[in-house]
Amino acid sequence: MDYRVIKEGDVFFLTGLNGDIVLGDDQGHGLYTKDTRFLSRMELFIDGEKPSLLTSAGDKSYVASFRLMKESKDEGAIEVLRERFIYDGVLYERCTLTNYFVTDSNIEFTMTFDADFQDMFLVRKYRTGEVGKMEGVQTGDQDMTLAYVGADNLRRLTRIAWDADGGQADETGTVSFPLSLKAKEQKVITFFISPLTEQQPAAEPLTYEEGLKKLEASYEAWYGNSSRVEADSVLFSGLYQRGLQDLRMLTTDVGFGDTTVAGLPWFAVPFGRDSLITALFMLPMNPQLAVGTLRTLAAYQGEKTDPWRDEQPGKIMHEIRYGELVTTNQSPFSPYYGTIDSTPLFLALIGEYYRWTGDLSLAKELKPNMLRALDYIDAALEAGSGFMAYKQEAEKGFPNQGWKDSANSIIHENGEYAESPIALSEVQGYVYQAKKSLVPVFAELGEPELARKLETEAEELRVRFEAAFWLEDEQCYAIALDKNLRQVRSVTSNPGHLLMSGLPEASRAKAQAERMLRTDMFNGYGIRTMSTNSTGYYPISYHNGSVWPHDNAMILLGLGKQGFKEEAGKVISGLLQASAHFEYQRLPELFCGHDAGLGHPVPYPTTCSPQAWAAGTSIVFLQAILGLYPNAAKKEIALSPFLPEGMDELKAERIAIGSGYLSVSVVREANGSTFKVEVLENTTGFALVG
DSSP states (O other), X not given: OOSEEEEETTEEEEEOXXXXXXXXXXXXXXXXXXXXXXXXXXXXXXXXXXXXXXXXXXXXXXXXXXXXXXXXXXXXXXXXXXXXXXXXXXXXXXXXXXEOSSSOEEEEEEEEEEOXXXXXXXXXXXXXXXXXXXXXXXXXXXXXXXXXXXXXXXEEEEXXXXXXXXXXXXXXXXXXXXXXXXXXXXXXXXXXXXXXXXXSOOOOOOOHHHHHHHHHHHHHHHHHTSOEEEESOHHHHHHHHHHHHHHHHTEEESSSSEEEXXXXXXXXXXXXXXXXXXXXXXXXXXXXXXXXXXXXXXXXOOOSOBGGGTBOTTOOOSBOOOSHHHHTTSSSOSSBOOOSSHHHHHXXXXXXXXXXXXXXXHHHHTHHHHHHHHHHHHHHHHHTTTSOOBOOOSTTSOSOOSSOOSTTSSBOTTSOBOOSSBEXXXXXXXXXXXXXXXXXXHHHTTOHHHHHHHHHHHHHHHHHHHHHHEETTTTEEOSEEOTTOOEEOOOBSGGGGHHHHTOSOHHXXXXXXXHHTSTTTBOSSSBBSBOTTSTTOOTTOSSSSXXXXXXHHHHHHHHHHHTOHHHHHHHHHHHHHHHTTSGGGOOOSOXXXXXXXXXXXXXXXXXXXXXXXXXXXXXXXXXHHHTOEEETTTTEEEOOOOOOTTOOEEEEEEEEETTEEEEEEEEEOTTSSOEEEEEEEEOSSOEEEO
């Protein structure tokens, strides 16, 4: 990556590799919260010059460090170590200056700050709009405040304080420290930067050491409450730990419990689809994240018909923003509802949460939300001739509203873009899965008639789907039906999600699984979003030929559930090999679709990293490897492990299922093709089958 980013809560900080945000920056670097940039410049100077970068590190998701050097013609240098983290809404920036000259050195250490308080959409040049005005800089003995009054009449402030005496601050936002350092002497100056509104009191900063200790303790608690994994595969162990750490970083609470934001740097807010899929991935590791995610999305469930926001009663949101353009109704993201899949995924997650935990209390709590979501889906099915379809209503919304939401992602063989309403294949699978998975939930809630109705409706949808979507010549399902119910005959990854839903009949499920592993779809590192033979394929396309780890993970959930171990093993091995080529073994949002014969995956030019559902991919690896699929209604756990190539031993401990935990080890036997499975702990209350 050509940037460093850290995040805690709803505050994140994005800079260049030297730790600076430079004047006139056009990379979007800055300190952000509530979709507003509270710091648009932070530059470090020694004697008026920029020190050169020696190295920077961001291997810990929550801490970044930068080692800089100011050279001289004489033998020696002034070295600066910058270390930073965020805790309780405050950015801590510690600068340690060391004199490596053999004589005393008199230097001027300077930090220059500025804040433009721009809305995230303006920073990304995604929207334009009317904005407020700056109020200037107020300075004190050991602090300064930059202020802005928005078009929404909200006063936003950036308060910058420091712990060293002798700093001279001026109205340009510059604070200078004249320093005299003996040979090998160090001077430490810590800055405390707080993004605030006039309605939000500033947190009293701790010392750097106290703040970091509390932050690290929260990570240790996260690890302690998550499933533990040991494997003789360094790649797998590393990827799992990286995912665990990044998921903690991307967790936030907007008032309804912990959920994940979509990804950094541009999607640091709760989403419908992204947060739901991430929570689905995390069920084996931490099912409680599903609770916060579902409560958050239930709180913003659609209440009325509002074309401005693509809102409809019962619909689950796509994305929520908090910036100035949203609060002044210049943007519809307050929240925006232009997604076709969030609502069935919302219901499917409730069903899957019950399957894993046997906990009905959440379903009881969210029953009104579930019923409204089902009503919305049924109305959409009726309007879509029996399939759930989307059509953009909001002028500033999205033309395509599945997970492949770029304008060119649904394309016919002749090169024409499909016209809406568009019925996506995977969405019908999500609807099927939602209704099927809620059958035992409503039965337990004392609604047997509704349970039977859902069972019947799911089966009727399956029959309609099989008749309308199957491509006999390609031995897979079409990506979509257009407004005339014509098949969009692209061969894509979308129908791979159907395996997770359980919708396809057995022979077609097998054919679909095999189709995705042919060389036109599988590039050696993962399953492409589109076949190299399909119209529109381009390996550097965002959605038409690239490889998305989360897309592969959705497919893996189905491959594992359906027992396609060979195909699952190939996908896992490919993505593990790909992960070795990315910084800190962090799978990005996506990478290009070029063949693995190049010797390395080709990075996508602009990608979010870390990304929540990409971070959750390794947890899906664990579930697929173990063949682990609990069923609370039957008090059973399906367990059918295998080990992918390059792994001979795996131990997973404290997987939360039912009212307790499952711990299991898997060892490859001498013949190489069979596995010894040992259950180390089973306090779940469920019986093992498989």
